[in-house]
Amino acid sequence: MNGINAYELRRYLEHAIANQKDLDLVILGSDFFMFNSLLENRAGFSEDRLEKQHISLKDIINIAFSVDALSASKETIVDSKKNPPDDIVSGENGFMPYLNPNPETTQWRFRNGINVYYNFHAKYELSTPLDELKKIVDLCQQNNIKLILFISPSHATQWEAIRATGEWSTFEEWKREVVKITPVFDFSGYNSITTEPIHNEMENYRDNSHYTKKVGDLILNRILSYQEEEVPEDFGIFINSENIESHLTKIRQDREVWAKNNPDEVKLVEETKQKFDEKISGKINKN
Template sequence: MYEIRRYLEHAIANQKNLKEVIFGVDFFMFNSSLMNQPSFSESRLEKRHITWQDAINSTFSIDTLYASRETIIDSLNQPNKDDTYGENGFMPNRNLDNNQTEWRFNGGIKLYFELHSNYQLSKPYLSDFKKIVQLCKEHDIKLKVFISPSHATDLEAIRATGRWQILEQWKREIVKIVPVWDFYYYNSITTEPISNKMKNYADNSHYTPQIGNLVLDRILSYQDDQVPSDFGILITPENIESHLAKTRADREVWARNNPDEVKLVKDIKHRLEQPDNY
């Protein structure tokens, strides 16, 4: 979260006419055990030019030489490969093998247990989040915050590790700071049954561009008639408790209707607790 705050400060320093920020958050970003990425560097920020160190590293290093070599070889071997980054830094052309969707779900849920089983809500990260909101107010930037719509099995993994109450507390804390569009609950998008023919998800935490567009449509009040009526709710201190209560009730309904997915999460957790089984 600290990195995100610093990148926003960098954007403000370099884009004086910045008018609007749409900020997607998730529960895991606030885990106290998560540290800054190794590649994060304060020296790069709030500058209009590349640092000398980055220029040297990206031009003359052995890593750059090897990476360039691999890129050339890959391009020669697969000239029509269509998984490049788009101009906005995302990978809109990445073609995932749909026959491996179930496998990716297994891997994603396993990763949650490995990284977040001992989740603790970070007060410093909440403070950084508050500073992001304050920065936008100070610079007259319109801020819209949303919680990403990860799949229902993500919620089940949180429940399996006994972190459900912390998840609820996290939502309470962030809406004290700013109203938030919540998509991370049981709705017609997040409860799509797991299969190799899914339309909404690549894995348990990564949704498709179409779902990303629905998120934007909802929070920007654009083409509302195209967005499922149960997808997205603006949560505030006034409605947070009723929203959390409904989410608890909806979880029970989902669990009754999807016993195989509940079992999937339990089985992955059990295998991790018995390392010889993995």
Template sequence: MARPILRHDELIPQFRQLRNFIFSQKNMALGLSLFSLGLCKKVLIADTISPWVVGALNNAYELSFIEAWVGALSYTFQLYFDFSGYSDMAIGLGLMFNIKLPINFNSPYKATSISDFWRRWHITLSNFLRDYLYIPLGGSRRGEVRRYSNLLTTMLLGGLWHGAGWTYVIWGGLHGVYVSINHWWRKLNIPMPKVLAWVITFVAVIVSWVLFRAQNIQDGLEILQTMAGLNGVLMPGEAKGKLSVLTNFGFQLKSWSDMTYLPELWGSKIFSILGLIGLTFSVSFLPNTQEILAKLKPTWWWAVWIGILTRVIDSNKNLPNNIFDGENGFIPYLNVDPKKTKSRFEKIMGNYYVGYHTTYQLSTQLLDEFKKVVDLCQQNKIKLISYISPAHATQWEIIKSSGQWSTFEEWKRKVVEISDVFDFYGYNSITTEPIHNNMENYTDNSHYTPKVGNLILNRLLSYKKEEVPEDFGILINSENIESHLIKIRQDREIWVKNHPNEVNLVKEIKQKYDAKLAEKIR
């Protein structure tokens, strides 16, 4: 459970107070209410828009102006509702046991300055950085130059605290610059309209979140360029429709159906945009969970309302997600239209090709971490079952065409030196079905349906509810790895012979993305 950052003196003394061991109806009611509200934020909002983020921000070079903004806003809200929801759940759980944890979020997107934002966002982290980094470094006591230096250092380390990646460091440095500018502006004593201050702060935070979430710095900068209109301003609309007048002002129009990375909500892309507008309104004007809880007076009506919310959460687990889940698997709506499926497939395959071509290599660090997990399980007599997740045979063709086949084989050799592994990744009866023919097992090259997921579990757990094909999930080890790799090569030759259309599609994608890679090099 994610929770606020606690100090010893905030928590331990509460365990020594005898009255905290006495059941409190009030605290139980408040705790259950806060936990339920946090769960709603996480499940009903954050989990709903999370796929919108993946679809957009993982395809930086394919986005249009409106898709980039939708992706950035989606992540801005997904991160807040997910993290604050978890924090509310942790605080609510503590309250049920008479333990009071500090508030961690206080409507951060209502902030009218970056300093105000950090007083509202991840409050316990802000306090930690202030008390254990900024003040020990000298704070504002040693002149203005040292003050700005301390601010930058504190925020850079705050970025590094989130992870050992350059995107996190740049995010921290950017907020250090933001806070420094904020302090400089306050010294000028120039008033700014509250609405303008809110807009500047909100946009600045969105920009920083894009860099924070981006897969790498180049992707982050590309998304920001698209959001700034430097790659053209492409809006949804028909060339002969009501919005055609926008073309006179330099805008470009593209039909709603061709906006691949514009998500759908309740079957409509317009609803997803309206949903983001509604979330912007809610985080800017509506009370947060703490403010709601402060007005709470436990009654039967309130209990019924909380019960309805939790029932909605429970039923939501069975609702197919419009983008990433459902009975038909990954992006079910694309199965209906072969043209859209092919377009989506080509983009995903292209991204894999670029990734394999430019960055795919053996990682001794990852292998070392895997060995640590295996050793730890052996020491503690924990049964560990490891497996290589399946992917459609076309992804193998991408590996082959990018010249990384030998690297992937070497990966398997290194892995089995550490532990026996179930290998679902190959040319087997599940991964070689024809593309775009309303596939039962796969709906793109690497995302499999729940049916395949059940087969994996059945193989791993020896659960015979559904018969698993013999060639799906071979247990490999250091003794049979070479014969296993030879079998995969033979199976590939058979698949290539039987699926010329899929092979030609991979060749087309290779040619297209080779040209893009050449342009980047120039």
């Protein structure tokens, strides 16, 4: 579920519970961005689809008879006769579990991803208290579901983008608010995974916010206590109200070391922010 806000997340969980009566474990990846109160519901979100076991009449009509559906069907037929592109790896049953993007575009993908962050979150208002997270925790408790929450491990440049928008203190406050509600595994920060240098043959990231299957497996290993010897010691720290302040202090210290050793990546984030600000300023002046 890409780019959703906390309300959408809670509603999708309610939908899952309504349709899976034997659900007993929820592993939830959370991030700072979904708690931006300025982030609206995605265009494709629809309450009419939730907590039902059938497709709504409106969706059936849109799928079967709309101009978009006819156009998409035509494109599917045409594309099916072509050879699949080399950069897509198809899994079983037609799933495409991951992409193999052109390694020579890595720098562009990171710059573009950072710019996307600025477009959506240059203005940020933390929705405190974290009511939706509290509802999710209560929902799981009421339905005897074990909830494991983790903070996703975006690349270090993503954390620098937060700093560039002046929201680092808000980012820390968000974590403080989270642990008031529930403990959480924190995979963010400047650790041995998130600080992988940006280069053409990256193992951990496709861009600044999307990590690879390898990293996803490490996350699961940590939170499920499985083959933990394969997980770097600094990746996935279990935090609560007792150790949150020392944890935040450690991240600040790690950031200083990383910034000193990676000036080009700091510059990438700052230059992208400068160009974004110039673009916004130009639009304002035109109006």
